[in-house]
Amino acid sequence: MQRNHGSTGIRHRLPDRLFHWFMAAAVVTLGASAFLPILGLRFDWVPLHWIAGVALTLAIAFHVWRVLAVHGIREMVPDSDDLREVAHGLRNSGHEGLRPAKYDALQKAYHAIAALTVLVLTATGLLMLAKIDTTFWRRDPSILSDQSWGVVYVLHGAASMLLLFLFIVHVYFALIPEHREYLRSMISGAGPENARGTRR
Ligand code: HEM
Numbered sequence: 001m002q003r004n005h006g007s008t009g010i011r012h013r014l015p016d017r018l019f020h021w022f023m024a025a026a027v028v029t030l031g032a033s034a035f036l037p038i039l040g041l042r043f044d045w046v047p048l049h050w051i052a053g054v055a056l057t058l059a060i061a062f063h064v065w066r067v068l069a070v071h072g073i074r075e076m077v078p079d080s081d082d083l084r085e086v087a088h089g090l091r092n093s094g095h096e097g098l099r100p101a102k103y104d105a106l107q108k109a110y111h112a113i114a115a116l117t118v119l120v121l122t123a124t125g126l127l128m129l130a131k132i133d134t135t136f137w138r139r140d141p142s143i144l145s146d147q148s149w150g151v152v153y154v155l156h157g158a159a160s161m162l163l164l165f166l167f168i169v170h171v172y173f174a175l176i177p178e179h180r181e182y183l184r185s186m187i188s189g190a191g192p193e194n195a196r197g198t199r200r
């Protein structure tokens, strides 16, 4: 990794960029179809919501396959240098002495919490498919007890509120001028190879 310190190359490859933007479009569609009816805009939101949810699940399966077959998990797993980075940040002492890394501590933390939240949403959402009639299957709520359904609904609702918050924070940081090169890299692919170790 030292070799790449500060250099510019391909930060995100095409399949990963397609995953990011497809996943983001699915999340926006899911959020809009869930929250707009609550805000008073009435439409037949269920088909749009469940189809986008199934598409999101397939996209995540693709991502996990890419990670396992191509990337490996190393770049996204928090390590001791991430703890040091946070401590340096609190002391305002920069990135001196830290191993350069593709993702910094906060990006890894964001990925962990966003991925977990989305996985809770998709797992509970897939169970909730048993509550609707589609061309492919008939409604059958008897797969779970009323009490278990309660847990599923609370998890789905709570995770959706957390994801709304995470989404707003993520888009804010993606759009500020200081991060323009990262935004460009998620569009064209080209950008800094390391987020930690390129500045200060
Ligand atoms: C257990 C499940 C998951 C694992 C093990 C995992 C692992 C990873 C790893 C290792 C990377 C870095 C790849 C690299 O650049 O070297 C990554 C990137 C990324 N992950 Fe995940 N991930 C998981 C679930 C998710 C979920 C559910 C989402 C959707 C919210 C997600 C969204 C992303 C995005 C947008 C990127 C950056 C795109 C890129 O690869 O350049 N991940 N993930």
Ligand code: HEM
Pocket: 011, 020, 023, 024, 027, 028, 103, 106, 107, 108, 110, 111, 114, 115, 118, 167, 170, 171, 174, 175, 182, 183, 184, 185, 186, 195
């Ligand atoms: C629609 C608005 C969105 C914009 C403008 C946006 C922008 C970006 C950008 C520019 C990056 C690259 C950062 C880098 O190169 O290090 C990125 C990465 C990533 N995005 Fe998004 N994104 C959006 C939506 C989403 C959504 C809805 C999710 C999941 C819920 C998500 C999850 C991720 C993850 C996990 C990464 C990798 C970790 C990171 O770099 O922070 N993004 N996004």
